[in-house]
Amino acid sequence: MFINFWYPAGRSTDITATPVRRRMLAQDFVLWRDGTGQVHCLANTCIHRGASLADGKVRDGAVPAGEVQCPYHGWRFAGDGRCTAIPSLGKQARIPGRARVDAYPVVEKYGLVFAFLGDLPEEERCPIMDIAEYRGDQPDPGWRATIQHFEWDIDYKRSIENGLDGAHNEFVHPTHGYSGNRDDIRIAVEDYEIVNTEWDSGHFSSRRAPPLADAKMREASGRTVDAIIRGGTGHHGAAQVWTLIHPTDKMSIHQYLFEAPVDEGRTSLFLVNLRNFLVDESEDARMMGRNEVVAFQDRDVLLDVRPVVTPETRTKEFFTPADITIAGYRDKVKAWEDRGWRIDMAEVNRNARRVAYAIPSPARRQHSGWVLDSVPLVAPRAAAAERVAEGQRSSR
Ligand code: FES
Ligand SMILES: [Fe+2]
Helix, strand or coil: CCCCCEEEEEEHCCCCCEEEEEEEEEEEEEEEEECCEEEEEEECCCCCCCCEHHHEECCCCCCCCEEECCCCCCCECCCCCCCEEEHHCCCCCCCCCEEEEECCCCEECCCCCEEEECCCCHHHCCCCCCCCEEEEECCCCEEEEEEEEEECCCCHHHHHHHHHCCCHHHHCHHHHHHCCCCCCCCCHHHEEEEEECCCEEEEEEEEEECCCCCCHHHHHCCCCCHHHHHHHEEEEEEEEEEEEHHHHHHHHEEEEEEEEEECCCCEEEEEEEECCCCCCHHHHHHHHHHHHHHHHHHHHCCCCCCCCCCCCHHHHHCCHHHHHHHHHHHHHHHHHCCCEEEHHHHHHHHHHCCCCCCCCCCHHHHHCCCCCCCCECCCHHHHHHHHHHHHHHHCC
C-alpha cells in the first residue's frame, strides 16, 4: 500500500456533522463536515492518550464552524489538526504547539470525498482521475452517472490488475455474451495502442464482442451478431482504473473505479459508471444491477487468488503478452516504491499492539515534534534490493 495518493473515503452524503471513522491504508481516520460545508479528515488517534476521535462529537470552538472533540478528556482539534482546547488546563491555557494531529487535504468530486493520504506538496501530487464526461459536479447532458460502492476481502492491487486484464472476459463474464468455451481468444497485443504517461498505463484495442446477453441491453446496442468493438482500459495512480467500452458506434459505457485499500486484505471500491444510452433515471436500477452482477463475477475469482497480495516480483507468476497492461502497472508500482511511498506493513504488523502510527500529512514537512510516529516506509534501496534478491533466488 502506498502513501501519497488521493483515496475515496466515502460518498459526499455520508459525511455530515457527526464524525465518522474510516479505515484506509490500515490506519484510522476521522471525517466530518463543518458548518460551512467543508469536509475535514484527521488521523483518528487522539494524541493525548489515544482515544478514537471519531467516537467524539463536533463542537463549535475557536473555529465556530465546528471542531472535533475527543470523547475521553474533551480535547478539541480543528480541521487543520491543531489542538484548540485542553479542558483540564483551563479555558485560558496556552495550547502547546506540539499538540496537533495529522490533517489531510480533502476534495469532493463526482459525489465522493477524497483524502490525500501523504505528505507530498500539492504541486507534486498525482491528481484525482479525471472524468472527461463531468462538468463540475454534474455529468454532461447526454450522459447518466451512477455510483456504486463495494467492500470486499481482496487486495486492492489484485482488483486494479483485474480491471486491466483483457483476457478474463471470456471466462468470467457470461453477462457480456461470452460462453467460457472458446480456445481462440488470442489477444492481439501487437495492435494495442499503448498508453504510458506519468501516472497512467493502459491500452486501447479492438476485440470480438458477442451480442449482449440481456435483451434490453441487446436492443439498446442494436446488434444481434458478433462485432469488433473498440475500447480502452488503464490505471491512474495506485488505485484508480478507467475502462471505456463502446459496444456500438453510438453506445458508450465509461467506468471509473476509485479504490481505497482498507488494509492488506480488504478493499473499498467506488464505481462511477457513465452511459450515453438508456439515460432515463428509471433505467438506473437495471444498469446498477447489471454492474453489480459483473462486479461480483470478478470478485468471486479475486476472493480466492493466492497469494492474497500480489507477489513482489514477476518471477512468481507466469505473464503472457496479454498481461502487458498489468506489467505496465507493476512498473509504475516499482517507481513509487523507489520514491519511498510503500508502507512497510511487515513492520506495522509487528508493532500493531504497541505503536499507533499516523500516515504523514503535508504539515510534517513544516513542523517537527509530532506525537505519533509516521508509518514506517520501505526504504527505496531496500525495495530495489528485495526485488533483486528475489530475482536471484528464483533463478537458482
Ligand atoms: S485521549 Fe483524547 S482527550 Fe484524552
Ligand atoms: Fe471483469
